[in-house]
Amino acid sequence: MKILFIHQNMPGQYKHLARRLAAEDGNQVVFVTKRDDRAIPNVRRITYRPTRAPHKETHPYLRSSEGAVLHGQAVARVLLDLRREGFVPDIVVGHPGWGETLFVKDVFPDTPFLNYCEFYYRSSGQDVGFDPSKPTEMDRILRTRINTGPLLQSLEACDRGMAPTEWQRSTHPAVFQPKIATIHDGIDTAALRPDPSIRVTLPDGGVLTRDDEVVTYAARNLEPYRGLPSFMRAIPLILEKRPNARILVIGGTGVSYGAAPTDGRSWLDTMLAEVPVDRSRVHFLGHLPYDGLLAALRVSRAHIYLTYPFVLSWSMLEAMALGCVVVGSDTAPVREVIQHGRNGLLVDFFSPQAIADTTAAVLAEPRDFAGLARAARDTVVAGYDLDLCLRRQSALIDAMTGREGRPPSRIPAAISPTERRTLALAGHDQARP
Template sequence: MRVLFVHQNFPGQYRHIAPALAARPSAEVVALGINPAPTLPGVRHLRYAVAGRSTPGIHPPAASFETATLRGEAAARAALALKAEGFCPDVICGHSGWGETLFLKDVWPRARLLTFAEFFYSATGADTGFDPEFPGAEGDAFRTRARNAAQLLAFEASDRLVSPTAWQASRIPAVFRDRLTVIHDGIDTDLLRPDPRVRITLGRDRLSLGVGDEVVTFVNRNLEPYRGYHSFMRALPEILRRRPKARAVIVGGSDTSYGAKPPAGRTWRDIFLDEVRADLDLSRVHFVGNIPYRDYVDLLRVSMVHVYLTYPFVLSWSMLEAMALGACIVGSATPPVEEVIRHRRNGLLVDFFSRRAIAEAVVSVLADPAAVAPLRAAARETALSYDLERVCLPAHLRLIEAVAAGGGA
């Protein structure tokens, strides 16, 4: 079986799938992407370059589609070069979000296309318009609808679609759902397991923390409103006031991954820190930036309570990883989180916008950690259903095999 993976930031969601396929004696695996990628055993990685850029002054709703077609054309030209070498994939696996797969069926009409459908945008019911503090600009609804144009073409060309969660799948237009399968990317629950012996040292502060210390963790790729950073920071003064031994360890960068950028020259990190600075004991608030994965895992092992807040958007791996590590989750009562967390069964759910509710939930855990031990154990059990090696990776491989055979159930 010949398989082509297409992802501008390869490996992305295919980090485990691609080498697992490549390990099979009969498989030939090639990947296309824009950026440099780590070497994966058995995977031939090729880069393509996008020629040109969006037209200056283009009508705003059309901008994302032009960018997608530029990227799709560049990927197709790289595909034509592969075809000239004699490479003809049985299955193409690609992400729908960037336009890369738009023209690949024109290069290889007989190939089967399995599309990763991560998120379909809409002006209601999801991230857009969710947060009244950031209402957006006039015309955002038009741009949001237009943003889906390339995805709709990608879905139409696809033989099968796969989404990581049921809620994300529910956002896909109904006309395509008969070809849609839900399989999570998977987390390594063998690596991600509790360890009561672990201690961490916060570098600059040289502060040693271990299991049993009142450690509150908050983790984002970047600290921004989409992932509830503003709500967390507004709750933090009350948490630290009521728990004088508690410490907050905050992981994340100062860029913007999603949504609106902050005012020029500012970062969301500093904007919301400045808002509460006068009410915080900053000696107990530790911003550690982006840290190595091993350090991140050990941090979550010592976390007494892990706060995960998100708009109705893509569910972060970090929440499931924290659950696998036995953390007690205080999560936002938003659809992606509610799919996984059951209130008072395997975590606690709170109003995304309520600093009082967030603080009350966190303080309740810190005040009586033994009382939430069953929630921690249940969180770990829930995470096992997302296990990479035993659940999710085998399901992805079966789906690819079925697609190659002309099916996909």
């Protein structure tokens, strides 16, 4: 079978699926991307570049759409070259977020196209307008509707879609939801296990173990979409309630979602100006290598995860797989996975006091919450395990390509430790911690 993947940040959500398909006898796998620094065994990588950026004179509502067309054109040129050399895929698997998949069905009209349905933006009821302290301007409402154009076109053109969670699937137009399957990217629960003997050495030389009162908070970038203001305002309250608590803050100071502060500072600097913290007990670790992130989560007694109604982070599920007690925001993406008091704890996104009180309770009596940690891991193993998700993804591809009932693939039953680490490191910056 010939499989074509399209994602500007190779491997993105396809780091495991592409590897598995490339390991099957007789498969040819091509990956079209903007990245030129990553490789997957047995996968041919083809890079592209848009010919230019959107014009400054383009209407502001249309700049992202123009960018999508430019990305789509650049990918279409690659696909035409592939067609000329005789490579016609049996299936195309792609992410529409940057416009790359806009013209897939125009170049390969008879090839099934599996669209990644990560999130469909709306002007109300989701991330836009979520924070009541920031009224939504009409300009943003109008721009949001126009910005969904490329997503809608790819969704209409695709043969099937795949969303990582049911809530993310539900953000898409109802008329198209029947052709979207809910299948998560997968969490490697075989590798992500609790480790009672874990030791973490901090930049100041201090060493933390599972006997310490460690709180973790992780995001790709520290920003409001992932609850940074509420978390920062909760820090002094946690430290006051638990004099021995140590807090590990993991993430960069850029902007992944939403807007940057208007004064040019980072959101972290903005919050530190409002909420000074004791740097001997609160450690801002920046971006960590994937192994470092996992070590921090393994030593954590309470992991705080806050998010707008938006894309669910891999890091929350990873924390659960590692046996963390998650103190999560009572928002739709989190509620899909965490049931309060059964496999985690839910708090008001906007209440630093509730975040602090709940976190302090976990720190004070870890044995009282040990059952939640075990149930959290069981939840991920049962519904989000990597092997389970890959089987579901493969079954969907087989159905789309008419290959149901084929014998099981002869591929390694497990990923070697070296391969596992390589894949994890390659995909970490695509995760949405």
